[in-house]
Amino acid sequence: MRLARPVGLLLLLILLLIPELLAANGASSVETGWFRTYRINAVIVAAVFSAAVLYYTQRARRGDKLFVRKIAGLDEVEDAVGRATEMGRPVLFIPGIDEIDKIDTLAGLSILGRVALITARYETPLYVPVRYPMVLAAAQEVVQQSYITEGRADSYNQDMVCYVAGEQFAYTATVNGYMMRERPAANIMMGAFYAESLLLAETGNAAGSIQIAGTAQPEQLPFFIAACDYTLMGEELFAASAYLSHEPLMLGGLKGQDFMKVLIIAAILVGTFMVTTHLGGDWMRSLFEVR
Amino acid sequence: MEILGLWLAGFFTLSLFSFLYKDNPFYGLAEHVFAGLSAGYEVGLVYHSVILQQLVDPISQHWVNATAGDHPGFHIMKIGFLLFAGALGVLMFTRFFPKASWISRYPLAFVMGNTAGIYLMSELHGRLIPQIAGTFVNLLNPLNLIIFFGVLTTLIYFYFSKEHTGLLGGTARVGIWFIMIAFGAHFGYTVMGRISLLIGQVQFILIDWLKLIKPG
Numbered sequence: 001m002r003l004a005r006p007v008g009l010l011l012l013l014i015l016l017l018i019p020e021l022l023a024a025n026g027a028s029s030v031e032t033g034w035f036r037t038y039r040i041n042a043v044i045v046a047a048v049f050s051a052a053v054l055y056y057t058q059r060a061r062r063g064d065k066l067f068v069r070k071i072a073g074l075d076e077v078e079d080a081v082g083r084a085t086e087m088g089r090p091v092l093f094i095p096g097i098d099e100i101d102k103i104d105t106l107a108g109l110s111i112l113g114r115v116a117l118i119t120a121r122y123e124t125p126l127y128v129p130v131r132y133p134m135v136l137a138a139a140q141e142v143v144q145q146s147y148i149t150e151g152r153a154d155s156y157n158q159d160m161v162c163y164v165a166g167e168q169f170a171y172t173a174t175v176n177g178y179m180m181r182e183r184p185a186a187n188i189m190m191g192a193f194y195a196e197s198l199l200l201a202e203t204g205n206a207a208g209s210i211q212i213a214g215t216a217q218p219e220q221l222p223f224f225i226a227a228c229d230y231t232l233m234g235e236e237l238f239a240a241s242a243y244l245s246h247e248p249l250m251l252g253g254l255k256g257q258d259f260m261k262v263l264i265i266a267a268i269l270v271g272t273f274m275v276t277t278h279l280g281g282d283w284m285r286s287l288f289e290v291r
Numbered sequence: 292m293e294i295l296g297l298w299l300a301g302f303f304t305l306s307l308f309s310f311l312y313k314d315n316p317f318y319g320l321a322e323h324v325f326a327g328l329s330a331g332y333e334v335g336l337v338y339h340s341v342i343l344q345q346l347v348d349p350i351s352q353h354w355v356n357a358t359a360g361d362h363p364g365f366h367i368m369k370i371g372f373l374l375f376a377g378a379l380g381v382l383m384f385t386r387f388f389p390k391a392s393w394i395s396r397y398p399l400a401f402v403m404g405n406t407a408g409i410y411l412m413s414e415l416h417g418r419l420i421p422q423i424a425g426t427f428v429n430l431l432n433p434l435n436l437i438i439f440f441g442v443l444t445t446l447i448y449f450y451f452s453k454e455h456t457g458l459l460g461g462t463a464r465v466g467i468w469f470i471m472i473a474f475g476a477h478f479g480y481t482v483m484g485r486i487s488l489l490i491g492q493v494q495f496i497l498i499d500w501l502k503l504i505k506p507g
Contacts, residue, residue: 042416069454101406137386138399167329173322180314222478235449258452264423265446271427272439288424290416
């Protein structure tokens with residue numbers, strides 16, 4: 001509430017300055033209008049999606065049972081950490097190599113929270129090398145929070161999460177060296193990966209670690225599938241955190257996405273029928289036209 | 292100096308390749324030099340390309356324009372936005388002070404929330420909606436059948452709200468076949484790219500560094 005007044009004043013200031021902004025950009029409000037009406041289709045899709053997410057989140061909060069099918073690989077996370085505990089070796093978690101403004105990285109950090117809960121519970125050493133300072137800060141927060149939640153705040157060490165290098169292959173070389181020297185029992189790689197994916201996965205394989213990987217980068221998935229024990233493909237990565245936590249907010253998001261998929265399938269069936277039979281196919285396409 | 296650079300490049304290339312045999316001190320040296328250099332380079336890069344180019348220079352430019360009387364409100368507002376972004380960055384330094392480190396969660400939350408919002412619209416507008424429209428195909432063309440069934444079955448594979456059994460399971464299995472065929476194509480394509488990188492590096496060793504082969 002204390003923030004309401006300054007935020008309101010800021011919004012008012014921006015509103016007052018909008019005509020100035022438009023004038024400086026050499027365009028009058030009459031020419032451009034307030035809304036780009038040709039993008040209304042994106043707004044409708046976003047509104048339907050948001051409504052679906054809110055609806056399912058409410059249902060999850062009410063305690064309704066929302067079914068999520070088994071995702072192969074995710075159940076193995078706890079087993080992998082258990083294996084590391086028995087062997088007295090660390091768990092290596094790589095939250096991808098991209099910045100925090102990548103959705104894959106956010107999904108990876110979300111899964112890191114669940115993995116850190118398990119390592120905190122079993123007191124298994126955890127090592128999280130990161131490539132960007134913002135990811136470092138976020139990952140440290142996530143891991144610390146998990147250790148506090150599990151009642152092991154004293155076991156948390158800030159150096160569990162460390163900045164390695166900003167350059168892609170310098171990062172990879174360092175993590176590969178760590179894999180061969182420390183031989184972690186489990187490597188969990190969840191996030192955005194690029195050309196280094198096979199280098200990491202192959203080295204982990206050579207080090208004898210059990211490997212669970214997940215990314216939404218289609219070019220890198222074949223390498224993870226070839227070199228890892230379990231792989232989360234594409235959207236499975238985003239579904240993972242909801243599956244693991246069963247938190248209403250995340251379940252609502254996952255169910256909302258599934259609802260959208262049903263609508264998309266229906267739209268494709270109708271659109272394809274109309275195009276094939278020449279019964280208003282162009283009209284249907286125009287509804288989904290983007291500029 | 293050029294010769295020294297050539298020999299260092301050759302030495303570090305071989306040191307990194309030595310990892311193929313096993314972890315060894317040469318690899319360790321190359322790994323640490325590489326990581327250290329990249330960290331130092333990043334500091335310089337961020338200072339010039341972010342702090343100077345995206346913060347200090349634009350603020351100076353807007354200030355000059357504002358004081359010259361060219362739409363001062365607009366330029367002051369721009370300066371305000373830039374200072375807000377800069378202040379968020381400065382707040383990240385509170386992580387060095389345990390009692391104030393909680394403040395750094397604000398810029399983090401801002402970036403994460405912003406990311407989710409921006410990506411939602413850009414993905415809808417840039418990918419999802421065009422791809423739906425791209426799947427409205429004429430099924431009388433046999434090639435379009437592949438697109439149509441490929442998209443539908445793959446979408447069904449990524450449907451999490453029902454167990455993959457019966458008809459749904461069968462369709463999802465077809466979807467996974469489509470996915471695997473696509474991955475196979477990606478795999479082959481990328482391996483070809485990596486082999487060309489290897490050839491380039493071997494050429495560097497044999498032609499540029501050791502001069503064992505004369506360039507054709």
